[in-house]
Amino acid sequence: MPKKRANGEGSIRKKPNGRWEGRYTQGIDPVTGRAIQKSVSARTQAECKEKLARAIRDNRGIPINYNEDYTVAEWCRLWFETYSKPVIRPNTAKTYANAIENHIIPALGGIKLKRLTSIQIQQLYNDSRTNGRVQRWENQTNTALTGSSVRRIHMVLSSALKQAVKERLIPYNPCDNCRIPPKEKKEMTILPPEKLGAYLREAEQYGVLPMFFLELSSGLRRGELLALRWDDLDTENRILSVSRQVTRIDGELVATEPKTRNSIRRVALSRQAVELLVREHEQHPDNPLLFPSPRTGGYWSPDAVSRINRKLLAKVGIEEHVRFHDLRHTFATMALSSGVDVKTLSSMLGHYSAGFTLDTYTHITSEMQRGAAEKIGGFMETATAKPEPEPPDPPEGNHCKVIPFERVG
Structure with missing residues (x-):
């Protein structure tokens, strides 16, 4: 290695x-x-x-026969095919190719690499915010790109130019001087806790209770959930091994490596979750998948699972827009609210750091901080409280006279 x-x-x-x-x-x-x-x-x-x-x-001291007349289009395509595409996931490669072919090259492709300036790149970002969306149908009216899409274009272009600096094709990266939209903080939606039971009862009626129960009690990503195999489950120790995820590549569902190295992990399960999974496997003992599609016997389609989630929400009367991915957020919110520490939750979710988990679930940790502040405040109030003064002794002369007990007879 x-x-x-x-x-x-x-x-x-x-x-x-x-x-x-x-x-x-x-x-x-x-x-x-x-x-x-x-x-x-x-x-x-x-x-x-x-x-x-x-x-x-x-x-570094040897002159190399570079093509110093690369255009931005030539270099970006060369960088993508040589440095980027071989080491990234297929769906990520499609995202990179879209940024290069539909945004970077139309705006900057004809410019010589060594003549590219920061202001030209900044103009691309500014124009994309108002008129950067690819026209996919004739009556499309929304032409603006989101801030996250512009940030993605910046990431791809900056990576390509960073490599050009390493190869000494350009002296510096002009992307470094550009301003990009700030990271957007979206309001997180979760399954309403008071409707959790009704939601799971509908899942049982639909025949998908084990899958949805596991999601809400483990917080797996959708692709990770659908890629699980029976031999990933250690029933004795109640441990689930996560090492793959299902994704669609060229129309075909395949199991690939997970999102990041941190995504490969072991997750502890409750006894109830394991019992449900054992009963699920008994329905199809010869299939190696934990959740085979009832229609094909292969992997569930991620889109099909999301459609089922929408049907369950409608049955229960949940009007909020709760995506299947929000079930993962629901698990994390319940875990934090129940006192699970952030480090443990981070490892269960497959995050790269506890800091990322804290940043993602700020709304919950803020409430926890307020609760902690109240507890500490109560402790400090008790610790600093002045003791109640003892009552003074009565003055002399006011003592009660003790009458001796006289025995009669």
Whole structure:
């Protein structure tokens, strides 16, 4: 397994024969457009590191035959095919290609890469906010792009130009001087707690109770839920292993690696959830999937599951727009409100950090902070309260006279 290093430092791995190999990128072949890979070899890891560093340092002084007349269109397409597409997910690649072909190239494609300026890029962002939406039908009236879409275009263009700086095609990244729309904070919608029972009863009537119960008690992403296999469940220890997700690629449903490395995780389940999953598997014991589609026997379509969610909401009379993904938010909200600590919840959700979880569920943690403040306030009030003064002793002369008990008879 190669040892990952910072960008521009190459990579080191131990070969099967016991020797160490260091690889680095020398540049781009102007004919094929592919990265030129070089390597060094050594007997020890330390020696390999030293030789790799020296090779990279020496390479920086060698003039490479770059095509200095790249246009923005040529470079973005070359960067996408060579550096980006091989290492990103298929659906992500479609998003990148859309940004390049439908937004960046129409606005900037003909400009020479070394002549591209920040103000030209800023104009692209500004125009996209008002008139950047691709016209997909004749009567389309909404032409503005959302702030998040403009941020996505910026991310793709900035990444391409950052690589151009590394390859010494341009001296700096003109995207660095541009202003992009701030990150939009959307109001989170969750399933109303008072209607949770009715919602699950409707799910049982529809024949999907185990799936929806698991979602609300684990907070899995939709694709992760649908990719589960029976052997992912440890019934004895009540542990569920999450390592795949279902996605649609070229019209076909396939199981792929999850969203991020942090998404590969183990989630503890309640006894009730495990019992429901065992009964679900008994309905189709020969199918390896935990939730096979009743129509095909294969993976459920993510869109079909979302449609069922909308039907359940309508049956229960929930008017709020609660997406299937909002069931994940519902789980997280219930967990935080029940006292689950943020670090534990972050690992259950597959977030990359507890800080991201805190930022995502600020509305809940703010309420928790107010509750904590009230508890601390009560403690401090008790601690700083002045003790009640003891009543003074009665003055002398006012003592009650004790009459001795006389025995009669």
